Amino acid sequence: TRLREPPKIRRLDESVVNKIAAGEVVQRPASAVKELVENSLDAGSTSISVVIKDGGLKLIQVSDNGHGIRYEDLPILCERHTTSKLSTYEDLQTINSMGFRGEALASMSYVGHVSVTTITEGQLHGYRVSYRDGVMEQEPKPCAAVKGTQILVENLFYNMIARKKTLQNSNDDYSKIVDLISRFAIHHTLHGANRADVHTVASRSKLDAIRSVYGISTARSLMEITAHGDDPARSVFKMDGLISNANYTAKKTIMVLFINDRLVECTSLKRAIEVVYSATLPKASKPFIYMSIKLPSEHIDVNIHPTKREVSLLNQECIIETIQNAVESKLLSSNTIRTFNSQA
Numbered sequence: 001t002r003l004r005e006p007p008k009i010r011r012l013d014e015s016v017v018n019k020i021a022a023g024e025v026v027q028r029p030a031s032a033v034k035e036l037v038e039n040s041l042d043a044g045s046t047s048i049s050v051v052i053k054d055g056g057l058k059l060i061q062v063s064d065n066g067h068g069i070r071y072e073d074l075p076i077l078c079e080r081h082t083t084s085k086l087s088t089y090e091d092l093q094t095i096n097s098m099g100f101r102g103e104a105l106a107s108m109s110y111v112g113h114v115s116v117t118t119i120t121e122g123q124l125h126g127y128r129v130s131y132r133d134g135v136m137e138q139e140p141k142p143c144a145a146v147k148g149t150q151i152l153v154e155n156l157f158y159n160m161i162a163r164k165k166t167l168q169n170s171n172d173d174y175s176k177i178v179d180l181i182s183r184f185a186i187h188h189t190l191h192g193a194n195r196a197d198v199h200t201v202a203s204r205s206k207l208d209a210i211r212s213v214y215g216i217s218t219a220r221s222l223m224e225i226t227a228h229g230d231d232p233a234r235s236v237f238k239m240d241g242l243i244s245n246a247n248y249t250a251k252k253t254i255m256v257l258f259i260n261d262r263l264v265e266c267t268s269l270k271r272a273i274e275v276v277y278s279a280t281l282p283k284a285s286k287p288f289i290y291m292s293i294k295l296p297s298e299h300i301d302v303n304i305h306p307t308k309r310e311v312s313l314l315n316q317e318c319i320i321e322t323i324q325n326a327v328e329s330k331l332l333s334s335n336t337i338r339t340f341n342s343q344a
């Protein structure tokens with residue numbers, strides 16, 4: 001019998017490669033919003049406003065008061081792997097910005113229509129420019145602009161029919177986006193002035209921010225917590241946060257976690273804390289947890305996930321154990337006070 005001839009191997013067109021990668025970086029409207037807000041934070045913004053239409057599929061608009069984008073940089077802004085944040089591979093070890101891959105805006109321009117209005121310090125007017133498939137569509141047009149940058153992403157996934165249909169049917173990205181903005185608002189002490197267009201402005205304390213996004217009763221049942229490690233052989237970190245007390249009731253855990261100012265998820269830490277709650281408090285309520293963990297940047301690997309949603313930590317077990325102990329003693333001591341108060 002004759003063997004089938006092997007198929008020919010071809011090099012994919014760059015535009016095909018880029019489109020495939022784009023669908024991975026921007027998985028859904030909420031991931032686009034996360035990238036845009038992180039860019040605004042990286043640009044030093046103190047006020048960020050987000051407008052969403054049709055769960056983000058029709059329109060996502062993020063406006064900030066950050067440092068803006070230089071006119072000379074506009075032609076390559078949406079090209080893949082163009083960034084102002086990283087220049088050498090070694091920089092990754094000490095990077096403080098949330099972005100570094102130079103892929104977010106490029107990806108959005110491959111799966112949606114991106115337009116940018118921006119003005120830099122000292123300029124009399126700004127520029128408006130739009131992008132398609134990584135390419136600037138025409139020369140930037142001078143326009144009136146207030147401080148900062150406004151990025152508009154329209155018709156997300158217009159060229160990915162299946163994804164668009166699934167998202168239209170699920171219809172839950174709006175709440176995902178509100179949830180995301182709420183989390184940023186707590187850590188960066190912005191507060192949600194209007195949940196309808198998830199607008200945020202600077203406010204005073206983290207507790208104020210929690211009150212305005214999660215409500216008075218949540219804010220009222222929180223206690224401050226801190227923990228740290230300073231043994232180089234085990235772990236070096238500092239944690240401060242707010243956790244719910246025995247009066248709080250909820251069916252689902254809310255965990256707002258920032259590690260070196262990055263919004264991340266850490267399932268093992270979340271589980272570990274849930275275990276302490278169910279073992280320590282008589283009422284089986286799931287906790288509310290806000291934690292900010294800081295550790296030396298060389299102890300954290302930020303490059304394990306294309307969406308940067310997960311990070312990996314050196315000595316993760318030790319850190320989790322220390323935090324677990326801190327939560328336990330906090331819950332035990334607050335429970336004693338409660339009992340004492342109710343007897344008085």
Ligand code: ADP
Binds near residue numbers: 039
């Ligand atoms: P990254 O954030 O990984 O650098 P992005 O594609 O998200 O890549 O953004 C590319 C570049 O565009 C950034 O490095 C930054 O210089 C610039 N940029 C993007 N958004 C903003 C913004 N809101 N304000 C100022 N500069 C921005």
Ligand code: MG
Binds near residue numbers: 035038098099100105
């Ligand atoms: Mg970015």
